[in-house]
Amino acid sequence: MSATATATATATVTDPLPVLVIGAGPVGLAAAAHLVERGLEPLVLEAGPVAGAAVREWSHVRLFSTWGEVTDPAAEKLLAPTGWVKPDAKTYPTGGDWAEKYLQPLADALGDKVRFGATVTGVSRAGRDRIVDADRETRPFVVHVAHADGREERLFARAVIDASGTWATPSPAGASGLPALGEKAAADRVTYRVPDLKDPAARARFAGRRTAVIGSGASAFTALASLADLAESEGGEGTKAVWILRRGISGSTFGGGTADQLPARGALGLAAKAAVDKGHADAVTGFRTEAIARDGDRLVLVAEDGRRLDPVDEVIVLTGFRPDLAFLDELRLALDERLQAPLALAPLIDPNQHSCGTVYPTASRSCPTRRRASTSSA
Numbered sequence: 001m002s003a004t005a006t007a008t009a010t011a012t013v014t015d016p017l018p019v020l021v022i023g024a025g026p027v028g029l030a031a032a033a034h035l036v037e038r039g040l041e042p043l044v045l046e047a048g049p050v051a052g053a054a055v056r057e058w059s060h061v062r063l064f065s066t067w068g069e070v071t072d073p074a075a076e077k078l079l080a081p082t083g084w085v086k087p088d089a090k091t092y093p094t095g096g097d098w099a100e101k102y103l104q105p106l107a108d109a110l111g112d113k114v115r116f117g118a119t120v121t122g123v124s125r126a127g128r129d130r131i132v133d134a135d136r137e138t139r140p141f142v143v144h145v146a147h148a149d150g151r152e153e154r155l156f157a158r159a160v161i162d163a164s165g166t167w168a169t170p171s172p173a174g175a176s177g178l179p180a181l182g183e184k185a186a187a188d189r190v191t192y193r194v195p196d197l198k199d200p201a202a203r204a205r206f207a208g209r210r211t212a213v214i215g216s217g218a219s220a221f222t223a224l225a226s227l228a229d230l231a232e233s234e235g236g237e238g239t240k241a242v243w244i245l246r247r248g249i250s251g252s253t254f255g256g257g258t259a260d261q262l263p264a265r266g267a268l269g270l271a272a273k274a275a276v277d278k279g280h281a282d283a284v285t286g287f288r289t290e291a292i293a294r295d296g297d298r299l300v301l302v303a304e305d306g307r308r309l310d311p312v313d314e315v316i317v318l319t320g321f322r323p324d325l326a327f328l329d330e331l332r333l334a335l336d337e338r339l340q341a342p343l344a345l346a347p348l349i350d351p352n353q354h355s356c357g358t359v360y361p362t363a364s365r366s367c368p369t370r371r372r373a374s375t376s377s378a
């Protein structure tokens with residue numbers, strides 16, 4: 001999940017202050033439910049107007065996890081008295097279902113502990129910038145908030161949990177982690193989202209056209225399968241995908257298939273394979289994108305080794321996400337240097353090891369008292 005960072009102030013000085021949670025997504029709201037369960041006061045600040053604002057941006061995508069895997073036990077306890085009925089644990093929600101049938105009711109159950117339209121733009125120790133050593137452990141956290149109505153506010157907190165996710169900062173097409181040359185200039189033809197091809201505007205954008213899909217994870221599989229469906233549907237004739245892989249194709253390229261621990265995730269890989277097998281997608285392997293060049297009205301992808309592909313009309317970049325740490329700049333964070341994730345979390349989500357990690361609660365274990373920072377000396 002996100003680069004969730006936790007920082008804790010000394011309890012004695014800050015006891016009456018809330019634990020401030022940044023983001024009302026699945027992680028932030030579950031964190032708030034756990035705080036309530038432990039008798040601590042959470043205050044969740046959410047930039048968007050509703051719960052699960054990021055998840056709602058991919059409302060049309062069906063999760064590969066079942067309902068049974070994407071609700072939290074502490075959250076369920078909070079929801080039970082509201083008459084909430086847990087959806088069938090064996091079925092698969094879409095992003096929209098997840099937000100509407102679970103995250104929003106959970107935010108409603110938390111009531112005024114969740115504030116919307118409140119973007120956190122900075123976190124520090126009150127009266128101590130990151131350079132000052134003296135006495136910082138006893139200082140509460142100060143959180144700068146920009147409200148949707150233009151107001152600014154400073155809030156104090158005994159601890160801060162960053163559950164702001166990574167959705168707003170997708171990784172670029174460039175294989176080195178930097179945008180490819182020309183990538184920004186081609187913004188009108190490049191998207192970093194799985195398109196909703198049931199939406200008429202998105203359909204019109206991709207139908208009958210040639211689209212490069214860069215990436216090799218579940219989102220890329222979903223995009224390839226959707227483009228293949230479009231190609232086979234009325235009005236979608238001529239739709240073609242060019243699938244750009246940085247690596248070669250091996251036994252694991254399409255995921256675990258029927259042996260995948262998560263059957264729906266395995267099915268996504270098989271759907272992508274079917275798109276290739278049926279000729280709806282041409283796989284280009286070992287292609288590390290260096291540049292996206294204009295060719296009249298079309299785009300040409302150029303690799304680090306100089307290869308140039310035939311022009312495409314659109315580019316879908318699905319190369320993952322990175323945390324935005326800018327608003328945590330004034331804190332002293334101990335993060336894994338590769339993944340920019342908390343140290344205890346990093347091995348569980350390392351893409352060098354897992355296609356999609358399994359994450360156990362970390363902060364509660366490494367932070368047994370309210371005084372210790374699990375991931376930050378802050």
Ligand SMILES: Cc1cc2nc3c(=O)[nH]c(=O)nc-3n(C[C@H](O)[C@H](O)[C@H](O)COP(=O)(O)OP(=O)(O)OC[C@H]3O[C@@H](n4cnc5c(N)ncnc54)[C@H](O)[C@@H]3O)c2cc1C
Binds near residue numbers: 002027051061163164
């Ligand atoms: C297409 C797609 C399919 C997926 N399918 C699955 C799946 O099947 N199974 C699974 O386990 N995972 C899946 N995931 C991953 C899963 O959605 C994420 O791991 C999960 O949403 C992370 O939750 P989060 O609360 O950390 O972050 P988010 O869901 O990103 O929520 C973060 C929230 O913080 C808010 N925010 C951001 N910055 C600020 C700020 N500065 N101030 C205030 N608020 C802020 C955002 O508006 C947002 O509401 C999928 C992801 C995608 C994109």
